[in-house]
Amino acid sequence: MSDIIHLLPDAVANQIAAGEVVQRPASAVKELMENALDAGATDVRLIVKDAGRTLIQVVDNGKGMSPTDAQKSFERHATSKIKNADDLFRLTTMGFRGEALASIAAVAQVELRTKRVEDESGTLIRIEGSVIQEQEPCATPTGTSVSVRNLFFNVPARRNFLKSDTVEFRHIVEEFERIALSHPDKAFELNHNNQSIYRLEKGNSETWIGLFRQRMVALYGNPYNQRLVPVEEHTDIVRINGFIIKPEFAKRTRGEQFFFLNTRFIKNPYLYHAVQSAFQQLLPPDSHPGFFLFLEVDPKTLDVNIHPTKTEVKFEDDKSIYAILKSTVRKSLGQYNISPTLDFEQEMSIELPYKLSDKPVEPPKIYIDTNYNPFTADTRQPKNEVQRNNLNNWQDLYRQHMEQSPEISAGQTEVPLFQNVQEKPEGQGFLQLSQRYIVCGLKNGMLIIDQQRAHERVLYERYLKQVEQHQGVCQQKLFPDNVEFSPAGAATLNGLLEEINALGFDVAPFGSNAFVIHGVPAGTEHLDSTYLLEGIIQDYSNNEQELLLKPKENIARSMAKRAAVKPGQTLSAEEMKNLVDELFGCEMPAHTPDGKPCFIQTGIDELDRRLKQRS
Ligand code: ADP
Ligand code: MG
Numbered sequence: 001m002s003d004i005i006h007l008l009p010d011a012v013a014n015q016i017a018a019g020e021v022v023q024r025p026a027s028a029v030k031e032l033m034e035n036a037l038d039a040g041a042t043d044v045r046l047i048v049k050d051a052g053r054t055l056i057q058v059v060d061n062g063k064g065m066s067p068t069d070a071q072k073s074f075e076r077h078a079t080s081k082i083k084n085a086d087d088l089f090r091l092t093t094m095g096f097r098g099e100a101l102a103s104i105a106a107v108a109q110v111e112l113r114t115k116r117v118e119d120e121s122g123t124l125i126r127i128e129g130s131v132i133q134e135q136e137p138c139a140t141p142t143g144t145s146v147s148v149r150n151l152f153f154n155v156p157a158r159r160n161f162l163k164s165d166t167v168e169f170r171h172i173v174e175e176f177e178r179i180a181l182s183h184p185d186k187a188f189e190l191n192h193n194n195q196s197i198y199r200l201e202k203g204n205s206e207t208w209i210g211l212f213r214q215r216m217v218a219l220y221g222n223p224y225n226q227r228l229v230p231v232e233e234h235t236d237i238v239r240i241n242g243f244i245i246k247p248e249f250a251k252r253t254r255g256e257q258f259f260f261l262n263t264r265f266i267k268n269p270y271l272y273h274a275v276q277s278a279f280q281q282l283l284p285p286d287s288h289p290g291f292f293l294f295l296e297v298d299p300k301t302l303d304v305n306i307h308p309t310k311t312e313v314k315f316e317d318d319k320s321i322y323a324i325l326k327s328t329v330r331k332s333l334g335q336y337n338i339s340p341t342l343d344f345e346q347e348m349s350i351e352l353p354y355k356l357s358d359k360p361v362e363p364p365k366i367y368i369d370t371n372y373n374p375f376t377a378d379t380r381q382p383k384n385e386v387q388r389n390n391l392n393n394w395q396d397l398y399r400q401h402m403e404q405s406p407e408i409s410a411g412q413t414e415v416p417l418f419q420n421v422q423e424k425p426e427g428q429g430f431l432q433l434s435q436r437y438i439v440c441g442l443k444n445g446m447l448i449i450d451q452q453r454a455h456e457r458v459l460y461e462r463y464l465k466q467v468e469q470h471q472g473v474c475q476q477k478l479f480p481d482n483v484e485f486s487p488a489g490a491a492t493l494n495g496l497l498e499e500i501n502a503l504g505f506d507v508a509p510f511g512s513n514a515f516v517i518h519g520v521p522a523g524t525e526h527l528d529s530t531y532l533l534e535g536i537i538q539d540y541s542n543n544e545q546e547l548l549l550k551p552k553e554n555i556a557r558s559m560a561k562r563a564a565v566k567p568g569q570t571l572s573a574e575e576m577k578n579l580v581d582e583l584f585g586c587e588m589p590a591h592t593p594d595g596k597p598c599f600i601q602t603g604i605d606e607l608d609r610r611l612k613q614r615s
Helices: 010-021 025-038 067-072 085-090 100-106 156-161 165-182 208-220 222-226 269-279 318-338 385-392 394-404 451-469 487-502 529-547 551-563 573-584 604-614
Strands: 043-049 055-060 109-115 122-128 131-138 143-149 187-192 195-200 228-234 239-245 257-261 264-266 291-296 430-433 437-442 445-450 474-484 506-509 514-521 599-603
Touching: 010 100, 025 043, 025 055, 025 100, 025 143, 025 165, 043 165, 067 122, 067 131, 100 109, 165 187, 165 195, 165 208, 165 257, 165 264, 195 208, 195 487, 208 222, 208 228, 208 239, 208 291, 222 228, 222 474, 228 318, 239 318, 257 269, 269 291, 269 318, 291 318, 430 573, 437 451, 437 573, 445 451, 445 573, 445 604, 451 487, 451 551, 451 573, 474 529, 487 506, 487 514, 487 529, 487 551, 514 529, 529 551, 599 604
Parallel strands: 043 187, 257 291
Antiparallel strands: 043 055, 055 143, 109 122, 109 143, 122 131, 187 195, 228 239, 239 291, 257 264, 430 437, 437 445, 445 599, 474 514, 506 514
16 A cells, blocks of 8 residues: 555645634634734724625734735745744744734635835735735835635635624624723724724823723723723732722623733633632622733743634743732722722823713612502503413412423422412511512412512513513603713614613714713613613623524613612512512513522421421
8 A cells, every 4th residue: 555644735734724723703803903013003904894704804004014025924834023932932922923824815815915114116915715816016005904805715614603793793893802902002993894883093191001091991981981990010020000890890791801911812710710809709799800901921931822812821920920910909909999089080181071970879779660559450551361360360370380480399389379468458478588588478388589580570571561562651861961882882772772762761872972861761760871771782792692682672681680679679568569569460470581580489388398307
């Protein structure tokens, strides 16, 4: 038999290697933007069509390339950034492997235009599936423009693997934001399907922290300015700069967590743990610390080579860095907590039309409809069959739901429930436990209702109906609120305005990313309307991608989550009764919209059994 090992043709080898570097459009965005910054650009424009499927173009005003370099740049392991292995330990650029352009050109149709300042004319190269189609002089401004068309045109498996445009575009925005955040002294632009998403001017603050704050506000909107606590620590091992988000603004999703190491975005569970433990006990339950932390260490003490996309790193002295990071974050939190009036705006030069901190803090209230008596026929809204039955006969309804909810009824007793509740005088028979649960006695047992979940279910059904039927009642504000969101957030909100207003908001666009809130849904007056809208924006894309929710459901869920009464809130007897009545007036009282049980039951015989077991 003859020898069977042969070398793969370059094009095939490149395509295989491309799999490591270019997983999706966002990976190409990252590589191209990093190249622009490595080339000293101060202005980087990203133009995207169809979430990067048809076009990703990065235009920079960097130093450009000579005709020979332009051609070489597409060869594998072609880089101007390192010459030998030692250079790996002196890295100051974002790229160094010389793989990105070769990889991208292996799986797309690429056009490069580039010119150095000293050259009369520039160079144009067209390359497709690693094969150069055309190279010629061209007229082009100093700098470089790379357009990547039809990504994965020759790798159908990868193309089919891409997620929806919303998901892919979100990945692109994430990469863009990471890069824009870590270079607040440069101008960036993001344009998607001919629509401008971000235009970020370069900052004008004298200090780095000031620049960074301006960039944060430009990306995420003015409310952020109030949420940031500066962090600063300079030691021989590591320099730490940046911001943490005040604990009360912590999010439920782990979105706002950024570590940058020597200006490169990194992921590092070990460092994350350090920050998380510094925040311990300061965060509301189920929420995650928010932070934007820039670490600088001597490149000699790093091994960045362990991951091809370079988001993972190994530190030489990770234990010390952990300890320093934790104590630095703790210190900042401590300063902020001890002196909440500390002026964080000293270095700020931006005018703030919107101030969260100016609003008086109101305790949360539960919305009670005092005209509403579930035991008389409801004249306001026609109820469907299920709901009518619910109100007329709790007992049957409840059994029916228990049968549909095996996880709740499993192992529990079958007792007739709610037998006497309707005959009880108003306000009796309800006990609040730990400011979290409502306990009501039944003839043959008891029911323990989670107040937050029950309220969430009630509100969800109410809001959903209101959005669907355009029935939301609006409570006009005496003084309209102006709010500003990030460009991406504003785009989401604009797309949802009809639904949001159907729910009872009165919100209108007001300038580029700003909105004016004239009114809010009745019953939510006590809540911060900006918080509600931000919640809708934030939940929207998560829910759309992960749960494939329709816009109306999506909004109703988000609102219900935020407007629901929280644990820790004392409820009056009347409030408890109303809530329980409303819960059992729902179509699906047993669970929250995301499937968590709203209540559990225990029968007398269950109590008997347990007490007797112990005797
Ligand atoms: P790396 O960035 O790891 O060196 P790339 O494949 O991304 O590898 O780029 C190869 C080389 O092409 C770079 O080292 C650089 O010299 C050149 N290059 C790429 N993009 C640009 C750009 N936008 N401006 C100037 N030179 C560039
Ligand atoms: Mg590169």
